[in-house]
Amino acid sequence: MKVYLVGGAVRDKLLGRAVTDNDFVVVGSTAEQMIAAGFEQVGADFPVFLHPTSKQEYALARTERKSGQGYKGFIVHASPNITLQEDLLRRDLTINAMAVQVTGLNDATPLSGEVIDPYNGQADLANKQLRHVSAAFSEDPLRVLRVARFYSRFAHLGFNIANETLELMQQIASSGELNQLTQERIWQESSRATLQNSPQLYWQTLHQVKALKSLVPMLDVAWQNVDTKRTISQALLNSAKLQLTMPQRWAVLMSSFQCHDDSNTTHATIHASNQPWLTEIDEVHKLLKVPKAEQKMAKMYAQLAGGLTCVDSLSANQLIDLVQNSGAHKTPMNLEALIQIATVFGVNVNRQKINQAIDSFKAVSIKDIDTSLQGKAIGHALTQARVNKLQGVLAQYA
Known part of the structure; x- marks a missing residue:
């Protein structure tokens, strides 16, 4: 032995x-x-x-x-x-x-x-090459994802995928074998890769070898837009540099469905009044059996990103809605996590104005409105009182 x-x-x-x-x-x-x-x-x-x-x-x-x-x-x-x-x-x-x-x-x-x-693994280490061992590589479709993950892990050290290995990966993708992978294994490899130093390279590689079309077809369609691919890739790299959490990084990737490149900013232009992309995000989550924490962060950012990108131009009413919808009045870290996501897109969020909105929201309670109100009228009155409070605060800084 x-x-x-x-x-x-x-x-x-x-x-x-x-x-x-x-x-x-x-x-x-x-x-x-x-x-x-x-x-x-x-x-x-x-x-x-x-x-x-x-x-x-x-x-x-x-x-x-x-x-x-x-x-x-x-x-x-x-x-x-x-x-x-x-x-x-x-x-x-x-x-x-x-x-x-x-x-x-x-x-x-x-x-x-x-x-x-x-x-000859040592030679490939020295030459910084990710190269398959033998032709048997093509028998296991999971290896397409694994090689892409290793690339996302070691690219910052100068590693590249050997051309002949990329060719085999593309052959596997075109064979239909990727359709045999379980949702759990796809998520396992994808989540690990998204937490690496260069998470964008995992998704870029899958897109390059045409594996993304089988694994997450709706994301493959979104990445056909070169501007979307570039914007999200840069944001994913930024998220790694800032050591954002997995739910935050996932929210960045899911922004692929709601953005297009804007000539005046590195962030995507997001149309808050029309959110058809929420359906696509739900489809991805169902397809990959994405955990609840990632689902929640991705959907919340998709819903609130429009406001976060233009805090300075929001009305007092919109700012109070932002606090309410993000749950910042109860869990401030929720909104902070969303602000960090916006940051990786190059958005400079006015935190002072956000904090003023949170303070104004929390300063008003049920004791500050007409006690005779009932039902929905209570909520409307609370919201209006908070808006009035914030308007007074903002007027001091006008």
Whole structure:
């Protein structure tokens, strides 16, 4: 039995990056031997085991044979006779197909530190190339998304996708195999990529290789507009630089449906009086089973972006509506999150005016209106009182 540290951990060590996950391959062992050593098998048909104490993953060396459609259409074969080189051959990128032998199942100390690199991963690291290991790459449609995600992760270091790998990605996209991916896996890869240093490159790459047409067709249509693609891409990059949250970044991407390039500003021109794009956003959310936090942020920004882009020209009534609709009177961070999104589009939001609106809203309570009012009249009276309060404040700064 021989045990090897493999994949991303080896890659990241060579890049001088922090290693967060260690994955191991065990050569010359069987499932029975792993279980006897106290390991817990993950799944009935997949030869991956969790270490009894560290809970790190140890996989038996295995090969895969394409047997059907999609990323699940494989027959996995694990055997003590399968070599490390055979196991590494099935991996996606050469930079993920390197290994370092360790002492054993219960000791991850490297034996010598020598990098086992049968497919020239170190050369591709040096040349900053994301290159597929073998033709078997095209058998797994999920790899189109994975390569795009790695690009979004490493592009700031100078990495590019090799031309021949881009060609294979496009072939997979045109084959219809992407339609076999589950909503959960698409979201998993997409959300991870959108949190990287260059999230725009993930979506640009999927659009370039014509994968977006299968994965999120309505977004592909929106990105056919070069100005929209450029505006959203820049905003996504800005959102990464400002370390915005995943819901905020998702709201930026969903702005693809409501914007067009404006010659006077880097932000999109948004027509608040007409919001047909909300239907398209809902379609994307349903298609990908997007989590509620991302859904809420995207829809709220879509509804309120028009006001945020022109705070200085809003009336007192519109400002009070902005506070009400964003919930800023209860949770100020809601509106702050939306302002941060607007910022990545190059909008300079007048925070002083926003704060004056919030203070005016909160300064008025039920005690400040006619106590004889009932039903909807109470709400109307509260709103008017808040508007009057804000108008008085704004008049002082006029």
